Amino acid sequence: GQSLEQPSEVTAVEGAIVQINCTYQTSGFYGLSWYQQHDGGAPTFLSYNALDGLEETGRFSSFLSRSDSYGYLLLQELQMKDSASYFCAVRDDTNAGKSTFGDGTTLTVKP
């Protein structure tokens, strides 16, 4: 079956760096995406890794190791507005947008 594992909760202070890990077991793998979702809001795309390595977008970076079935999202210079849920999602099908999502990590940023 398909499964993704990520920590349920993470807490950090403003200005710090936090890493959210994601391990996956899926029947197929075409890429790993990360989404942010604030309470009551829509999931919004953060990053996508199809190949091994690090992708950097401003304060956010995402890493993928396909051999380890592992990825992480790195958030730097944390701000209060980064408090949200973060989901990793595996594109596990040739159907481009069909993804299996993890259950999310709730990040709380404290002053």
Added chain:
Amino acid sequence: DTGVSQDPRHKITKRGQNVTFRCDPISEHNRLYWYRQTLGQGPEFLTYFQNEAQLEKSRLLSDRFSAERPKGSFSTLEIQRTEQGDSAMYLCASSGTGYTGELFFGEGSRLTVL
């Protein structure tokens, strides 16, 4: 175009009633997806359209659920004979042909079945 829009945002219904949700994707996107999300969980894939063709439907989706995308523009998701277990957020997403790993989600339609 400001993004994916969904209507209604909230729906409360009694068990056994039928409900219909509408999704208007980003106009240039030919791919449209329906996902369902319950509290504390990630979105769960329901079905997918490319233009007007429904190309895939989750095995988890019972025959009480039906989706359409006439003319390849907006889409509707209908749930017949609702059950309390159908209570969830129904999310619509769209993407273009050149996939970059990004799905554009709408704000969702929250269904509460009493």
